[in-house]
Amino acid sequence: MRFSSPRTRGRPLGALRLALAAAVLVPFAAVAPAQPAAAQARTLTVATDGSDSGPGTVAAPLRTIQRAVDLAGPGTVIRIRGGTYDPDVNIRIEKSGTPSQPITMRAYDGEHVAIDGENMPNTPAPSGESYPRVERGAIHVSGDWWRFEGLEIVNGPYGIFAIESSNNVY
Template sequence: MRATLLVAGTALAVASVLAAPPLDAAPAPVDALYVATGGDDANPGTLAAPLRTIQKAVDLARPGTTISLRGGTYAPDTNVRLLRDGTSSLPITLRNHGGERVVVDGENMPHTPGAVGSSIPRAERGAIHVEGDHWRIVGLEVVHGPYGVFALDTNGSVFERLVTRDNYESGLHVQGASSGNLVVDLDSYGNRDPRKNGESADGLAIKEGSGAGNVVRGARLWNNSDDGLDYWMFSSPILTELTLGWGNGFNRWNLPGFTGDGNGFKLGGNGVAADHTVRDGMAWDNAASGFVDNDNPGGHRIERSTAWDNPKTGFAFDRSSSTLTKNLAVANGIDVSVGSGSAGVGNSWTTWSSSSARTTAPTAAGWPTRRCTPG
């Protein structure tokens, strides 16, 4: 990759994240269930006699249950549906066992891919489909699904250390009345949507809904057909920290009539107002822009973030009243476009000339798995 990263105050923050302990602070479960590819759904679900299917374990779970998946590839022909509620003190946890690699492969499910112009029934969206509250989904790799993880009207849930890649829609998609959710250390890449010619498959999408207290921290979103991150028509503030978006919006799959947008961070749109905050973000080598308000007229706060080598605009906040502070923009088609209602201090475009910048080879794309703590 020819990209070069110029980090505005981000390196120290990233170093602190890499040194932080893992997010594994859920209360001790009241019971546990184990699943293995060689198990049997007639088994009791113990470590010695595990179940075979994830859905069987999910159906047996109660608040406080931890479902531990043994290593291997699970390839059901219908999606896994998480419809039961945990509680704030007793969430239901679905996770990999120990450090074992667990892949949930949705290739056998309907709509993988859907026909051009078709729609996916809501209940069939996502190789993992979440409609319950207070779930913790940890350490899974979700691939080839009709969406990777699709969460509708979920509250108080945690999506931790997930890989959502090569799905036939967005990697992780949250929608509807959804509040108090945490997305931490997500890797989401290579997602595309042939049925929409690449127009809607994002790395992370929190769209068409509302709900306070949603936080995204430590996500890496790259090589998706549409945008890295998209908050289209979500009308409540979202806090986004230590998140990267690069290489989005290119037609890597030879999709006909390709319509992917190609922004690193898209903060809403269609005139729906919400005051989003982005701290210590980076966007580079996207097909369009780095950070955009996308006609979300809210008062965004963009702090200590970097836009580099995006062919359109590094920071496009000309349709909002936003505050941009200590950001860096270099080698974009246009480094910054802000409206008369926007303000900010300490940004590169007002404090120094980018022509004197020294560039170095990027390392962000090769970071090891990050570990973040909740805020």
């Protein structure tokens, strides 16, 4: 996963803040062997021109990453087509995979995927002020047994905010 230097309204904050947040918030990421494709139960596809009323196939992809997360269960692979996704609230992961069937969120066949948190609340948060924990992170993880592969996260209130979760691979 690549993290770009965060920017707020055109002014770079520097990669140090994001790196520090990732080091503090995600210190227990597990490295587990990859699951063979045959072990995966379901595949959902997301594209910038999709529709959340669709089935999430390559021919009829979903529009939002959150909808794919909501539909996912153990063993699901969420494949995100290239493009920039700019949700106005963070992507909330509150469900879990299992040790034998983690849930995977990855870029579609090496395409470039950017999740841009510029439109999220508290981007930027006023200096020295706090905001609700559930709003932290462009991707907010409180589930277990997830894998995140090939995603770029820019702007937003932290990149990934993981709390009370375990056995995730970032």
